[in-house]
């Protein structure tokens with residue numbers, strides 16, 4: 092047995108970015124523990140971290156490219172695989188136009204340094220309007236509201252959990268999900284300390300989750316009605332003279348308009364619709380206003396629903412109206428060390444954001460943040476005509492399991508002329524590909540969280556080199572993405588990727604030296620490139636981003652500032668301190684230079700909410716809503732759809748169950764453990780029922796990411812614990828109107844014994 096060594100590496104599985112101490116011997120993982128000295132996570136990890144060992148060792152994980160020959164995916168060399176792509180993909184774009192090739196990029200890209208740097212390069216080379224990502228089955232409403240309120244998509248306020256005295260959480264279960272748009276490992280500890288210092292935690296969720304159980308107060312809410320509740324709280328603030336914008340008053344526009352919009356949403360008007368009594372709503376608002384330092388935080392339950400934009404907006408309207416926006420202990424704007432746009436360039440004002448620069452061909456939904464809503468993908472593939480999608484590239488995504496209209500999407504993928512996937516597995520999605528390019532296992536690549544530090548509850552920077560060598564025959568994902576870029580750019584399957592990489596960094600350096608307000612404004616780009624020598628690939632780009640970033644050394648302009656070399660000397664990361672207050676107005680990039688409290692693209696959706704309120708009140712007047720609605724949940728040992736082939740994470744009882752309230756179970760004649768059928772117009776699934784009063788009456792909760800019984804997938808462990816694909820029930824036409832985000836929570840369903 093080779094001598095063992097400990098390597099420190101940030102966990103790439105979820106947004107908490109925990110530091111891992113990985114004991115390795117040769118090429119093997121011996122053990123995985125929490126890194127006690129990690130500047131952010133201080134030793135915390137969850138059970139998924141250990142799954143990285145199983146993932147590394149999984150015999151089903153791809154170790155060679157696969158190419159479809161005579162209908163079957165067969166092992167091939169990289170040259171054969173890229174040759175096949177070169178032979179088929181550019182021809183489709185040449186014959187049918189660039190939009191005929193679509194791309195879908197999934198969640199793990201946000202946790203992958205190579206993809207964070209090179210995916211954009213590939214997508215730009217593709218030049219297609221048909222760019223799709225998991226963002227539009229996730230947080231797109233939050234980008235939409237951040238963009239319109241603060242001027243940049245990524246300027247998302249983060250609750251200052253470590254200093255707040257009052258935290259109101261809606262539609263998030265960070266004790267299980269470990270936080271999202273909130274990078275804060277060990278939320279259990281952080282929330283416990285909040286309560287120990289006399290603070291209060293309130294949770295609004297149709298399910299009494301772990302987080303709800305750890306709170307001072309929990310309220311059930313009817314799914315999809317958060318915007319009504321939040322509007323009513325805003326109403327109370329104005330009604331009772333409790334608004335106080337504080338320091339931000341002179342930097343804010345639109346408060347009066349918000350007051351007018353909230354007028355018709357009194358607690359008394361919305362209470363029967365959302366299921367929270369009016370006096371309770373009034374108290375929630377008063378307590379929020381009275382708290383010395385408070386923050387409102389909403390996550391998947393508030394974004395993956397029909398009024399995602401309005402709910403996301405009202406979360407930050409409440410933060411602003413109570414004087415908690417940009418205030419310590421309230422909701423703050425992180426200062427990420429790399430790639431943060433709201434700390435770059437000239438402060439205080441900018442071009443703002445635009446949406447709808449193009450629209451989806453079939454349904455006419457607007458582009459947001461450079462992409463189209465994934466709810467449109469199936470119809471864009473299936474509907475004939477000019478601009479029809481005929482080829483698809485997926486990178487780290489499992490759309491068949493993750494997107495609505497799952498059955499239709501599956502048919503659509505089967506009908507594509509050509510499909511390429513970059514992935515770790517042959518799964519429900521990639522089994523439809525003509526070529527699969529394997530990605531290396533996470534432990535054999537380096538890591539830096541460019542994306543997630545934008546949402547961290549404390550400013551930190553942590554780089555880890557690859558703890559283990561890459562297995563023979565695998566390429567770093569940067570190389571895979573650059574070779575694909577070369578093919579798209581017409582340079583053939585053997586493009587000079589080193590030259591492409593040089594172009595990437597030269598473009599970045601050229602742009603930055605021309606950028607007013609940059610620490611390297613006016614300098615010679617050649618000098619900057621020389622200073623990055625001899626680095627190449629993602630590390631060179633990362634070093635560049637760190638050095639021109641808010642904490643960087645500015646290539647000598649700010650001696651002592653961050654460089655990648657300094658991070659390499661700090662295996663547990665560098666702590667850059669608590670989030671700063673007073674980042675506004677400097678971080679704003681709105682054309683007005685103000686916080687826009689009532690932007691038209693957001694408030695334009697209020698009439699739709701008013702209409703819904705009317706309909707819900709009509710139902711309530713007729714003795715209450717009779718039907719059941721479906722929502723989702725996350726589970727500690729799952730990671731969306733893709734860690735179910737690791738035995739340690741799937742063993743034990745079937746977790747893909749429908750949680751049903753005892754009253755509903757009685758009414759429907761269902762007993763705990765019994766199999767039942769869930770049905771919508773879109774499709775049906777069968778799964779066991781779990782009867783529990785932790786779920787609100789009238790609501791059924793089913794986790795997503797299951798349904799691993801597809802023929803042709805190569806997931807021997809997962810297929811023994813298949814569960815059901817809940818997105819077979821989801822209709823892609825249900826979207827949040829402004830952002831186009833899918834509304835996968837709050838779906839009306841029928842439940843019957845199987």
Ligand SMILES: Nc1nc2c(c(=O)[nH]1)N[C@H]1C(S)=C(S)[C@@H](COP(=O)(O)OP(=O)(O)OC[C@H]3O[C@@H](n4cnc5c(=O)[nH]c(N)nc54)[C@H](O)[C@@H]3O)O[C@H]1N2
Nearest residue numbers: 262263264268271314315390391392725726729730731836
């Ligand atoms: N263990 C684990 N961790 C994960 C993941 C995973 O799959 N497993 N996935 C990661 C990803 S990609 C993400 S985006 C994050 C998500 O992180 P979270 O948003 O914290 O995820 P969930 O646990 O699904 O919590 C959403 C909550 O919203 C509630 N809910 C549903 N509908 C409504 C509604 O209409 N209103 C309100 N108020 N609540 C509602 C649900 O009951 C649920 O408790 O988690 C990440 N972390």
Ligand SMILES: Nc1nc2c(c(=O)[nH]1)N[C@H]1C(S)=C(S)[C@@H](COP(=O)(O)OP(=O)(O)OC[C@H]3O[C@@H](n4cnc5c(=O)[nH]c(N)nc54)[C@H](O)[C@@H]3O)O[C@H]1N2
Nearest residue numbers: 197198199229487488489493513514530723731732733795
């Ligand atoms: N009903 C319902 N549906 C949902 C949700 C819900 O709450 N309810 N949540 C939604 C959310 S928040 C999200 S983020 C999406 C997730 O949707 P997706 O991103 O489409 O799905 P994942 O399950 O994350 O699948 C990731 C894929 O990436 C591969 N992979 C993992 N690591 C790497 C890597 O390093 N490189 C490459 N190339 N591949 C890799 C895995 O094998 C897997 O195939 O699901 C959404 N779908």
Ligand code: SF4
Nearest residue numbers: 102105108109137140
């Ligand atoms: S909480 Fe997230 S980042 Fe931390 S160990 Fe678990 S999966 Fe990894």
Ligand SMILES: [Mo]
Nearest residue numbers: 198225229230
């Ligand atoms: Mo997500």
